[in-house]
Amino acid sequence: MKRLISIELQKLWKNKASRVLTLSYFILLTFIALVASINFKFLGFNIRLADQGIFNFPYIWHFNTWTAAWAKLFLAIVIVSMISNEYSYGTLKQNLIDGMSKKEFLLSKFLTVVLISLVSTIFIFALSMILGLCFSSYTEAGIIFTDLDYLLGYFVKLVGFFSFCLFLAILIKRSAFALGFLFIWFIFEGICEHLILPRVFGSDAIAEKIVNFFPIEAMANLIKEPISRFQAYKAIENQLTTNSIPKDYTMHWCDILIVLMWITIFMFLSYKLLKKRDL
Numbered sequence: 001m002k003r004l005i006s007i008e009l010q011k012l013w014k015n016k017a018s019r020v021l022t023l024s025y026f027i028l029l030t031f032i033a034l035v036a037s038i039n040f041k042f043l044g045f046n047i048r049l050a051d052q053g054i055f056n057f058p059y060i061w062h063f064n065t066w067t068a069a070w071a072k073l074f075l076a077i078v079i080v081s082m083i084s085n086e087y088s089y090g091t092l093k094q095n096l097i098d099g100m101s102k103k104e105f106l107l108s109k110f111l112t113v114v115l116i117s118l119v120s121t122i123f124i125f126a127l128s129m130i131l132g133l134c135f136s137s138y139t140e141a142g143i144i145f146t147d148l149d150y151l152l153g154y155f156v157k158l159v160g161f162f163s164f165c166l167f168l169a170i171l172i173k174r175s176a177f178a179l180g181f182l183f184i185w186f187i188f189e190g191i192c193e194h195l196i197l198p199r200v201f202g203s204d205a206i207a208e209k210i211v212n213f214f215p216i217e218a219m220a221n222l223i224k225e226p227i228s229r230f231q232a233y234k235a236i237e238n239q240l241t242t243n244s245i246p247k248d249y250t251m252h253w254c255d256i257l258i259v260l261m262w263i264t265i266f267m268f269l270s271y272k273l274l275k276k277r278d279l
Contacts, residue, residue, distance in 0.1 A: 004108035005115060008082075012112070015085065018078045022116075025074035026123060032067060032131070054230065055135040058147035062226040062249065064128045065154040068120070069223060072158060075116060076165045080178045083109065083169030102274040109166055110267060117158035121151055153222035153251045160219050160259040167266040170273050189214045218258040224249050 012018045054063055086092035095105060133139060168178040189211060197207030211217045229249050 001107075001111065004104060005111050008108050008112040009115075011085075011091075012078065012082065015081070018081060021074050021078050025071055025120075028071050028074065029068050029120075029123060029127065032064060032127065053137070055131045057132045057136045057138050057144045059226070059229070060128050060132045060136065061147045061150040062223070062229065064124055064131075065150045066223045066226050068124050069154060069157060072161055075120070075158075076162065076182070077175070077179065079113060079116075079162045079165045080169040080175045082112070083166060084173060084175040084178070087173045103271065106267070106271050106274055110163070113162040113166060114159055117155050117162065120158060121155040124154060125151055149251050150223060153256070156256055156259050157219045157222045160215070160263050163263045163266040164215055167270045170270045186216055189216050193217070212255075213258060215259075215262045218255065218262060221255045222251055222259060 012022070053059070086095075092105065096102065100108075129144075132144065136144075138144075165178070165182065168181055169175065172178045172181060192214070193207055193211040197210055198204050201207060201210075212221060224247070226249070228247060
């Protein structure tokens with residue numbers, strides 16, 4: 001297992017594009033810290049976001065994991081290119097000739113996906129701890145370590161998303177087309193939720209429940225948007241309406257199980273494709 005990961009990491013690091021994208025991803029995440037020190041002038045007032053409570057424990061775990069998840073496209077490009085290059089440069093066939101089985105090949109890719117997701121999660125944990133300890137109004141241990149399940153949700157979300165990218169790359173073989181299909185699938189889920197399923201079942205509620213089992217939506221459900229949870233936003237909302245419905249921000253275990261199911265499906269289909277194809 002260690003040998004397989006070592007081979008993949010060497011491939012990624014020797015590829016200039018993959019190296020730049022990976023470094024760009026982690027640099028982009030550190031920009032969250034820069035936001036804390038920026039003063040914005042609005043209507044003559046100086047506003048620093050860190051003073052508004054976005055880095056308060058335990059809210060910071062929700063906010064940072066949700067924000068960081070938007071940058072995962074950088075690593076998605078790396079994952080897709082990692083597979084596409086195997087076909088383009090013939091290294092996949094060479095690895096098989098050298099004695100690596102198709103199962104080991106896929107395992108090496110999946111272990112790389114898990115490792116990248118784990119490193120990203122640890123990075124977000126460290127970054128959030130630093131920002132929280134610097135700017136949070138609450139530093140009691142019981143508060144600091146509340147809502148850490150968002151980190152688990154972040155990790156599972158990344159593994160699920162990258163597994164989907166891995167499957168598409170193996171299926172289509174070309175990185176541009178694989179990423180294009182990923183975008184099309186995102187639109188497809190939206191069309192199903194708002195147009196097709198409500199007409200078929202005659203209910204938006206039923207359509208929403210069904211779409212929750214779709215891969216992209218299932219991953220999105222792991223970490224729901226935190227903006228409306230923010231105290232300042234809620235204060236404005238309360239002034240605008242008195243009939244707001246409380247939103248559930250909890251990460252449910254059923255959402256994790258759905259994503260784990262999709263990860264298993266993606267890996268199973270990827271192995272079947274590799275096993276069937278004459279490479």
